[in-house]
Amino acid sequence: MPFTRYAVYVTPQPGPLSDFGAAWLGWDPARGTAVPHPDIPGLPAPVSTLTETPRKYGLHATMKPPFALPLGTTEAALRDAFAAFCAATAPVTLDGLAVAPLGRFLALRPEGDETGINALAAACVRAFEPFRAPLTGAQLARRRAGGLSAEQEARLAQWGYPHVMDGFRFHITLTGPRPKSEFPALRATLGPHLAPLLPRPVPVDALSLMGEDRQGRFHLIHRHTLSA
Numbered sequence: 001m002p003f004t005r006y007a008v009y010v011t012p013q014p015g016p017l018s019d020f021g022a023a024w025l026g027w028d029p030a031r032g033t034a035v036p037h038p039d040i041p042g043l044p045a046p047v048s049t050l051t052e053t054p055r056k057y058g059l060h061a062t063m064k065p066p067f068a069l070p071l072g073t074t075e076a077a078l079r080d081a082f083a084a085f086c087a088a089t090a091p092v093t094l095d096g097l098a099v100a101p102l103g104r105f106l107a108l109r110p111e112g113d114e115t116g117i118n119a120l121a122a123a124c125v126r127a128f129e130p131f132r133a134p135l136t137g138a139q140l141a142r143r144r145a146g147g148l149s150a151e152q153e154a155r156l157a158q159w160g161y162p163h164v165m166d167g168f169r170f171h172i173t174l175t176g177p178r179p180k181s182e183f184p185a186l187r188a189t190l191g192p193h194l195a196p197l198l199p200r201p202v203p204v205d206a207l208s209l210m211g212e213d214r215q216g217r218f219h220l221i222h223r224h225t226l227s228a
Contacts, residue, residue: 003211003219006078006131008064008124009057010172011208011223017197021059024174025051029058029210030220042189044182053105053176056217058210061172063124065161066212067132075211078131079222082209085127086224091205092116097198099174099191101183107171108194110202117170117204124207125164135160 012018014030022028022035024047037047069078095112102109110117135143143156152162159165174190209221 002214003075003221004214005066005068005212006075006221007062007066007210007212007218008082008128009060009062009208009210009218010204010206011058011060011210011220013206013223017194018059020193020197025055025057025059027055027058027217029060029218030223032217032219040189040193042185044185045178050175050178050186054173056215057173058218058220059172060208060210060218061170063121063207064128065164067128067160069131070133073131078128079209081128081131082207082222083224085124086207086226088228089120089123089207089226090228091203091226092120094170094202094204096200097172097202099187099194101180102169102171104177104180105173106175106178106183106186106190107173108198110170114170118168120204121168121170122165125159129159132160 011029012021018030020038022030023038026035026037026048027033028035037051040047043050069075094110094114094117096110097108098111099106100109101107140156143162144153148156148162152167155164155167156162163169175186178186204226206223206225208223210218211221212218
């Protein structure tokens with residue numbers, strides 16, 4: 001399958017959390033298939049409405065934001081670089097994950113020290129920068145449409161995305177933008193479903209290379225263990 005963009009994500013290993021995430025969002029990037037939503041009473045809106053925006057990505061945390069390959073660079077070369085990076089990179093551990101708001105959407109956010117995961121994300125951004133084509137004028141305009149601070153503008157210019165490096169916040173997106181009035185009900189309803197699926201501590205011991213198809217949906221290319 002020819003992909004239009006690539007990304008490096010943290011995705012859950014196959015199992016209960018991965019299965020729940022695929023059903024909750026309605027998309028399984030490992031299998032490349034749509035998944036029926038679960039029936040969860042007590043939500044402030046239908047699951048399909050809550051998850052419309054993040055659906056195409058699958059359950060994930062972004063480490064290297066989506067990028068197109070520059071001319072002269074191949075997916076094979078990216079795969080090789082990804083395997084080499086993972087083989088030379090040590091895993092990190094989070095104390096835990098909890099359902100929490102981040103801006104206007106709900107996500108799984110780390111509990112405790114985030115130093116290790118922030119360093120891993122920064123290493124991903126730097127390592128795969130040679131595989132990122134420069135943004136077009138239209139792409140830059142879209143990134144700037146919501147307004148950027150001077151620091152965000154500088155990161156956009158250097159890395160192609162404003163929310164990396166010092167602007168990075170590890171998160172696994174659960175909903176699209178929602179009214180803040182919905183957050184208490186969402187947390188109260190989703191929390192009990194997710195709590196038994198989340199280990200404590202949370203090992204981040206693998207990264208996933210993803211590809212975006214022409215319909216904008218992301219597919220798992222390879223999930224590689226961190227083994228340094």
